[in-house]
Amino acid sequence: MSALIAIGWKYNTDLEVFLFTLGTVVVFWLAHIYSGVVASNLSAEHRGKAVWAAVLASARHSVGMMLAMLLPAVFLLLATVGVLDEYVAYYLALWVGVVLLAVLGWVNAARRSSHWTLRVLSSATTSALGLGIIWLSTLVH
Numbered sequence: 001m002s003a004l005i006a007i008g009w010k011y012n013t014d015l016e017v018f019l020f021t022l023g024t025v026v027v028f029w030l031a032h033i034y035s036g037v038v039a040s041n042l043s044a045e046h047r048g049k050a051v052w053a054a055v056l057a058s059a060r061h062s063v064g065m066m067l068a069m070l071l072p073a074v075f076l077l078l079a080t081v082g083v084l085d086e087y088v089a090y091y092l093a094l095w096v097g098v099v100l101l102a103v104l105g106w107v108n109a110a111r112r113s114s115h116w117t118l119r120v121l122s123s124a125t126t127s128a129l130g131l132g133i134i135w136l137s138t139l140v141h
Contacts, residue, residue, distance in 0.1 A: 018076040033058045102127035
């Protein structure tokens, strides 16, 4: 998502970037739900489970991802309606995405009962990957 923001900001209006980002988030979430349903139907323990139940379970499982991806979009919306300056909104959206990745890295390591040093390393790694994606997308475009 941050890559979309970094690229779109130079070439599109605030509204176009917001709508494109929001649309991409929704499509990505639906694809994630679909893949979860397909994966659950392949496992022996879930075979025969109603498709709708599998869709709901997959949607519940991925709702956090959807919410995390929407948070940067809020800043884009604030730029679109004129509440925030365009550059402030874009930088906030990009950095919120990086911070969210750091938090997800920390939480993921904490769930494994990792020592705090591994939590910091996981947090730094996930945020560095996010920064790398932003940097690479701006180089390509």
